[in-house]
Amino acid sequence: MSNSKVTLHSKLTAVSSKPVSSGKTHTLSDLDSAMAFHTLHIIIYYNNQDNFFVSSDLSHLRESLSKVLTSYPTMTGRLATGVDGNWEVKCNDAGVRVIIATVDTTLHQWLSSASASQEKLLTAWDDMPHDPSTWSPFRIQINSFEGGGVAIGLSCNHMLADFSFLASFFKSWTETHRHLPITYPPSFTPLLNHSLPPYETTTKQPPTSPPKMATTTFKFSSSTIKQCLSKVHQTCPNATPFDFLAALFWSRIALLKPSTNHHQTHSLTLCTDFRSLLKAPLPIGYFGNALHFSTVSQKMENMMDSDQLGDTVSLVHEHLAGLAEEEIWSAIEGGKKLKSPSCMYGNELTCVCMEHLMDEANDESLLYAAKFGNNERPAHVTCQVGNVRGEGLIIVMPSNEGGVARNVLVMLVEEELAELSKDEVVLQLEPTVVLAGCGVVDH
Structure with a gap:
């Protein structure tokens, strides 16, 4: 290869x-x-x-x-x-x-x-x-x-x-x-005319010589995710596949860090699409960015035991479920204007949620809805963000299997990704690994 x-x-x-x-x-x-x-x-x-x-x-x-x-x-x-x-x-x-x-x-x-x-x-x-x-x-x-x-x-x-x-x-x-009407036509209505603040946890300028990053995609079947959600049901009965996978990879990556201080706090930046979170929702075809960056934190001692993963799942779920329109507009309107672009994906480990792209009515994701020819669904979809810095990036996205199956793209420093790929807790879930070779992924 x-x-x-x-x-x-x-x-x-x-x-x-x-x-x-x-x-x-x-x-x-x-x-x-x-x-x-x-x-x-x-x-x-x-x-x-x-x-x-x-x-x-x-x-x-x-x-x-x-x-x-x-x-x-x-x-x-x-x-x-x-x-x-x-x-x-x-x-x-x-x-x-x-x-x-x-x-x-x-x-x-x-x-x-x-x-x-x-x-x-x-x-x-x-x-x-x-x-x-x-x-x-x-x-x-x-x-x-x-x-x-x-x-x-x-x-x-x-x-x-x-x-x-x-x-x-x-x-x-x-x-x-295919001569069909467009389901999600583009929308070019401006988001608003106010200035936007820098997101304090994510906008520090990147280092001049970032370490080499590598990426791997883990594919988890619907049956596996259903079993995982059932195990945390008592702690978090409404957990989504994203809640579970974000908590799992956050905790396993945190354990790769050199610090042995159990009282140290680890943070995860969650990147969420806010189109549907507004009282006047933005259409899927909105041209531009509708992303909200927010942070959750957890002490290392609460992340070390994989049997207690449900607590971290609940933390992620409650944070996302609690996002209100007021918080989103406050983040949009509350600060001074950014005069120059910044590294939005870093410094903390960042996890991107794509649950909003699932259409539960027909059990299909918008990512896999692009069908040329005789209705052939895509075999695989890769989503990448260029110029990621800091601790890395996790993207939890729908899978071609449909249902609650999910693909998790993980981008980390090469040495950390090599260790994560051998992590017993992750491997127990029997993921299929695709596009697993090492290599610099920045564009």
Whole structure:
């Protein structure tokens, strides 16, 4: 697998089928601007069993992409600073970069043994230049594997979107391709006109020479998660899969730290989507960031015994259940404006919740709702955040199995991840490990 090669064959530009109105702009919120240090990357893998992706030039995909981009003028625009000095998107239909590539291995082999640094090659990315007037802030790379598998990677600067928006765009693209109405149309209504505060626990500037980070994804089956939730039911009867997995990985990672002081306090930053938490909810297709960062803390002595994990599960659950709209607006409106981007994912270990992307009515996640061809569901989805610093990142996301099955992407310093991968408490849950190779994952 170490010799696997991703070969880029062509670079195209996809523009809207219909011209964008001249002079249209979209101003980013201060929360958006605060995320500029980071990048987002989502890769959706397809087995391609119906040979939908068989065309050598993929012209059928490019045609539907141009059609759907008509509804997304901010994706084909270019970043600029407005007269007030704030970031804005000039909707000039300059286009989205599209890269066509091949991978000289099968999809199954790739998911079994590719490293994070190799997976990074499936997403096209160039850091934003000083003058972004000709720089495409959204990039799509379509990768064809031997044997027919395909992976589509979508990348953007984090100040333009969050994972909820990216997932909704993927679904819109596939619906447009299949001549279906768009379920989650984009919304470009500004969040608010007030300034946003720095999140005190997460906005310290990153170190100049960060340690090498590695990533691994653990896949937990529905049956395993159901058993885990039943074990903590007495302590936390309404625990979600996220509550349990966040508590599990937080406690196991805390034990990897060199300190032996049982009274030391460990903190976990929780990253939560607040679209549905507002009295006037934001739509899933909201263009921008709707993320709230908050912190929970626990003493080491309360995290050491795996039999007492239910207490930590309850701590996480009660914290999230107690989030009120007033707290969210207070965080948004209560501080001075951020003048420059900061490291929002760090210094504490950060855990991203994607439970809101589950549709319990049809037992499907929005992450796996992007269906090209004859209704083939994605085989796997990877979500990555670039430029993570501090203690690392945990992303708990839905699995292709559906139900309460979950995938947990863990990004830590290489040595810590190697130890976590041997952790007996985690291994007792018999996770399937994918994309487990080591490698620097920053974009």
